[in-house]
Amino acid sequence: MGGLRCALRYIRQDRMKKVLVTAALLSICSNIFALGEEKNELLFEKAKILADQGNAEAQFIVGAMYSVGDGVSQDVTRAVRWLQLSAKQEVVAAHRTLGTMYALGYGGAQSNILAFAWFAIGAALGDEVAAEFRDAAVNTLSTAEREIATNLALKCYRSDYETCTPE
Numbered sequence: 563m564g565g566l567r568c569a570l571r572y573i574r575q576d577r578m579k580k581v582l583v584t585a586a587l588l589s590i591c592s593n594i595f596a597l598g599e600e601k602n603e604l605l606f607e608k609a610k611i612l613a614d615q616g617n618a619e620a621q622f623i624v625g626a627m628y629s630v631g632d633g634v635s636q637d638v639t640r641a642v643r644w645l646q647l648s649a650k651q652e653v654v655a656a657h658r659t660l661g662t663m664y665a666l667g668y669g670g671a672q673s674n675i676l677a678f679a680w681f682a683i684g685a686a687l688g689d690e691v692a693a694e695f696r697d698a699a700v701n702t703l704s705t706a707e708r709e710i711a712t713n714l715a716l717k718c719y720r721s722d723y724e725t726c727t728p729e
Contacts (some may be wrong), residue, residue: 602633618651657684678711
């Protein structure tokens, strides 16, 4: 269903080019689990080309693949970079993924403040799952930390994702 939402969003923007690119990505992604490791490397290469051209969904795929080392060597720094580029274009799955990475300390330091901030942004953009995660994450924060996390989410979003770390 998420793929369909992506496709519909692109239809509203730049019809033909975006629809074709999205259709290609949906086709590639629908086969990801049926493919072997070498095919995942091919998927990464194709997604990376589109990601370099600014395709938001491809940026998400590249970030997700870097985060788990699927089809490419695991590199959390690159994962965060690509996921933030995708988040900047309001791919809500990127917000949720970043929040989850910080909540679990995946590939780096665990941060409930950063997790809450990313979940909050995703929730504000309409992601119901991010809203559930935000609501769960808020219980891990003190009152002072909640204020820091909420301000961080606002600062991150208003800075176009340039300032997304606590001071």
